Amino acid sequence: MLTNKGKYGLKAMVHLSGLAPGALAQVQDMADTNNIPKKFLDQILSELRNAGLVFSKKGKGGGYALARPAAQITVGQIVRVLDGPLAPIQCASVTAYRSCDDCADEKVCTVRLVMVKARNAIAEVLDNHTLADMRALAASDLSPLSYQI
Template sequence: MMSQKAKYALRALVALARSDGGGTMMIGQISREQAIPKKFLEQILLELKRADIVLSQRGRSGGYALKRLPSEVTFGEVMRLIDGPIAPLPCLSKIAYRKCDDCQDEQACEIRHVFERVTLATRAVLDSTTLADAITLEDIPV
């Protein structure tokens, strides 16, 4: 399940993608418009800045802006940054693989086979859906 932090990060990024011509938005404005607690949003934006997804500018016309085009930032990238691997089972994780404690044989595990299909489909959607897609499509085809 997606964490609230990841949801807030995506909402903030979508707000930045929607901002006029890639302009900056003040943290207070994002917080109010997206109903994200300001202190939590500060932490999230700092993580996104460290990952080179957003940039911040000080001063009168300062605030936060996307560092890359909305078409270059995928939901999958943001989800992995905030929540870690996109896998419902540890044995399906690409970057944090771990054998399930109660599994005798991964190759014969029916549960793993079903969730592998779910995981692959989920990754495919998240890795091919960008911020630009989110703001231009009302219904993203599945």
């Protein structure tokens, strides 16, 4: 499940994707616009900066912007930075794999086999949609119920 940290991070990144080239967004403005607690957003943006997804400028006229074009940042990258691996259990993870202590043979473990399918389905969606795609979705007239990925 996507945590509030992941959800707020995605909202902030979509906000940044809507800035004019060269423009910077101040944390308070992003927090107010997206209904995110400012202190929490500061922490989220720090993690995104450390991951190289955003950059910041301090001082008067400072703020945050995307570190690269919105079309080059996937939803999956953001979620992994903020919420960790996409897999529901560790033995199904690609990036943080660990075998389970209670599994005799993971090649036939039905729980793992289904969780690998779930992980792959989630990754397929998140890794094939960018911030630019999210921005376009927000600007479209499609309701969430009628939108098909």
